[in-house]
Amino acid sequence: MNPQNTHHLSPVYLRDYDYTLPEERIAKSPLAQRDHSKLLVYRSGNINHQHFYDLPQHLPGDTLLAFNDTKVIPARLYFQKPTGAVIEVFLLQPTNPPEIAAAMHKSQGCTWHCMIGNKRKWNQDLVLEQTLADGLVLKANLINREKNEVEFTWNDAQMSFAEILAKIGELPLPPYLKRKATQKDADQYQTVYSKFEGAVAAPTAGLHFTNEVIEALEQKGVQTEYLTLHVSAGTFQPVKVDNVLEHEMHSEQIVVQRKNIEHLAQHASQVVAVGTTSMRVLESIYWLGVRIIKENYQPQLDKPFQIEKLYPYQWENETLPTRQESMQAILTFMQTQGLEKLWGATEIFIFPGYDFKMCNGLITNYHLPKTTLILLIAAFVGEDWRKVYDEALASDYRFLSYGDSSLLWRN
DSSP states (O other), X not given: OOOOOOTTOOOOBGGGGOOOOOGGGBOOSOOSSGGGSEEEEEETTEEEEEEGGGGGGGSOTTOEEEEEOEEEOOOEEEEEOTTSOEEEEEEEEEEESOSHHHHHHXXXXXXXXXXXXXXXXXOTTOOEEEEOTTSOEEEEEEEETTTTEEEEEESOTTSOHHHHHHHHOBOOOOGGGOSOOOHXXXXXXXXXXXXXXXXXXXXXXXXXXXXXXXXXXXXXXOEEEEEXXXXXXXXXXXXXXXXXXXXXXXXXXXXXXXXXXXXXXHOOSOEEEESHHHHHHHHHHHHHHHHHXXXXXXXXXXXXXXXXXXXXXXXXXXXXXXXXXXXXXHHHHHHHHTOSEEEEEEOOOOOTTOOOSSOSEEEEOOOOSSSHHHHHHHXXXXXXXHHHHHHHHHTTOOBSTTSOEEEEEOO
């Protein structure tokens, strides 16, 4: 069956997903001890309050816990013109090479799609430079003004772009914090398990985990799986339309290893996503399996696969594969092609009415009103999202990236 369009979808109105968030409830800095944040546990309409270090008590031993192991990069770069004007270049997505992992390891130069501050003062023919005391020179050339494509080159062929950024870049904090990053942020705005550079925002649900909590979970028998979604600046993109179906959903790169797919294919019990980004990966790869089974789709080895924002909603009233069948279809393809990993992009848009295929539970922070993230929470727990947020506000929980946590079980 070749699915048609999504004209059957009823409007989903942003105004229905609003709440009042006082400025003083936004956490401006992290706690000294990650796992001492509060933890609200929601299940079947019931709420109780714990601390994050209590998490192992609330996950059954047969749980598979899915983490996002992306690493935040110092994506904010500053260049000064000879006239003194400062141009800010914020990395968004690489264009040459297009895979983030490849771009981060490049040693001869790379090209990125960027946001550019003070762009009107950057003449097309002007190559910007930043020089460090050790003689390292990073050059930025605006090669496509309309698309904000910037080519970066540097004078040390032994250094990767990731190493260049570590020396020159600045860690990007969420815009609502309204401050520059400090050395404390450089440590605390990364998860303890971050591994693959490429995100411009942290998968903040994971910031609460310590090695001790992870060890306690593993001792209990909880299985851990590490997937990768490189969080993009689009996560902060405001929704400017009332009918959210019209929202232009951002795209983010994801990477899954063959061992991830093997474990998910074998795991028959519940899966808990650590954060909305892990959930987006899990649900996206289910739909990749659907595409392989239902459409005889064969991912092309020289280009990434893509999950469009409304793709899942095209299959309503259709008989769909189980989680295991979907994973097995991907696994068979990877084995046939001799692939150890797959990479692609997802725009998956999860809003009320979405039918979850992979995730039974979600660990997540508290999100801004009238955002795609609130829509995802409402899709997961239903109208009780208001009950959860009202309770968190009434109980002095800290909100947003550096705030407290919740463990939500799907109704």
